[in-house]
Amino acid sequence: MCRRLFLLTTLLLLVGCSPFESKPQAKQGLLDLSAWSWDNDGVIALTGQWSFYWKQLVAPEAFPSSTLDAEGFTQVPNTWHQDLFNNVLPSGTGYATYRLKIQLPADSVPLSLRVNTASTAMRIWINGTSVYEVGKVATSAAEAVPDYKPQVVPISFAPVLDIVIHLSNYHYRKGGLWDALQLGPHRMVARQWIRDYVVVFFLIGSFIIMALYHLILYLYRQNDKSPLYFSIFCLLIVIRTLSTELYIIAQVLPWPWVIRAELLSFYLCVPVFAAFAFAIYPQAVPRVFLRTVTIVTGVFCSIVLIFPPLWSSHTVVPFEVFAVSASLYGLYKVIKAPWHQLDDIVTFLLGLGCLFVALINDSLHANNIIYTFFVAPIGLFFFLFFQSALLSRRFSQTANALEATNSRLEQKNQLIEETNEELSRLNREMDVFVYRTSHDLRAPLTSLLGIINLMREESPSPENKVYLDLQERSIYKLDGFVREILDYSRNSQLAITPEPINFPLLIDETYALYTHLPQYEKIEKRTELNDSTSFMGDTKRLEVVFNNLISNALRYYNPYEEHPYVQISIDVSEKRALIQVEDNGLGIAPEHIDRIFDMFYRASNHQESSGLGLFLVKETIVKMRGTIRVESAVNQGTTFTIDLPNCPEKTEEVPPESAT
16 A cells, blocks of 8 residues: 555655646746636636746836836745745845736636635736735735735736736745636636635534534543544544635635634544554554654644744644654554554555655645645545544444344343354345345336436537546446345345356456446457357346456456457357356456456556455355456456356246345
8 A cells, every 4th residue: 555655645745746738728828828718728727937036126207217127037926935036035024026928819718816725925917907916915014914814816908918026925924926826707717716626615514513423422422532633633623624725714804813713623633543543553553652743743733823823833844854754753653553453454554555655745835845736635625524434434434343242132031042043044134134225226227328318419518528437437337336235146146047048148248347448449258159059047147247358358457568458268068168267457466366367356457446346256166166266467458267067957046025
């Protein structure tokens, strides 16, 4: 898992190093959008080289008649610490003027400018008209007023936009336009703005629900502190989400307390999470580690509360180093501990991995080392989801253990035969429940696919067509997972029902299930059939086998292979059928061969899957008293060989509930 986290982090870094290559950028204070199409290209971030006037607040009306030359050009987004003019590095405090001229496309549409945050007071003019002001820009700290107020600003159309920005900072450790402005049609910018608010409030609502749920759990069972710490952690994440990105909390708090809320909600998460980890794995997390983290964090929080943001904001980088070091040490202690003694350790580490990658990305993005976007709320959502699942499972296990104990105490005077009969009945009911639930789940999925097809007939826009394709792929994925559960339930319940098998029809019907795959037409389908005698087998179970093997061959094809193919060879005799499914796809690495038939085991990340497919194939073939073996080489292909007896005997009776 560590290797996967490293690869994901590397990918974020690579993506973030050159984020705007596909879109035009400003060059020496000019941005040419004459060839830009609002309908096709959408909103654009105003990135690149802006004219920069350090220690000057140049009035917009002074530019046309002025002979002032820009002191240089600065990259936006960026901070003043990262600009170098005449071998002099500007400090984090000061004031400056930014200017950008934009040549707009010919199509006249109502435009809007999305302004996020800048450090720490800003005023914007467009074509000489003041359109936005937050805080008070000044040439001295005594006159300047800091503030954050993200906003969407309507713009009057003109062939050329002359954007002038005054910016000052005397209240934070770094100044500058650290977030790119975004320009686009009003409807697109507004939709993007509303979407971001919807996502933020969805995450906040989710975090609050998690916090309240686990707080209630703690109130009913106070001897276990882990739900309490988890609840506090969720509430801190709520405050963190409100005080970052959209800065919703700035509507009710003065600017210094917005910064304090942002820093404190981050700093306090570290000791609270350490306490949570200690409550879950006391045998792995040392108590002295928890005390050390709490004391050090207390020092940082005291600095934030006592000193103004200009000073306390300088603690961010040292605390990030401390937090990462403490996290790595805690992770080392958890991994070093005997894993068999740590319940749900995989769930715990998965959540921690999501959070770790998100925080690394956001830290690098906030310091303008990479240019991606803030993903901490989403990373936190998945982190909290995994930890919530861990706690819920623990409570469920406790409840189940208590129920089982009570049941055993109540039944200890009963005969062993009666107990076994009751357990068998419960197992049958559970199998029927899984079967029926999986079966019923497919009906709404089929309805959704039908609705998507109807929407396609209405000639949707290209953007909506992309959304429909994404929805369709997600539904097909979910439908495949439900079918695997259904197949597993059927295989465990239903008896073998021999009947003549029509292999060509079975193969054609299986291929028809995957015509929606984009690579379907690229792959050659070959079939060789030698059936001098008929084969008697279980049709439903053979459908499961062919469905999983063919779908794997199609999904894991090698896109660099000039002639990809899937070949099915079937040789039927009086005693058995020998079936081979061969492809020249990506293949399976040798270290995975022995485990590919394990439940939920995935040998590749090339395609998302449940890890049930080959497990079902093996279980189904064993049910039919057959055998399966696999031969594979990476980038050369895979061959599955199946040996099935002809005319297998009926192995068990059909449960009356399942037969329905």
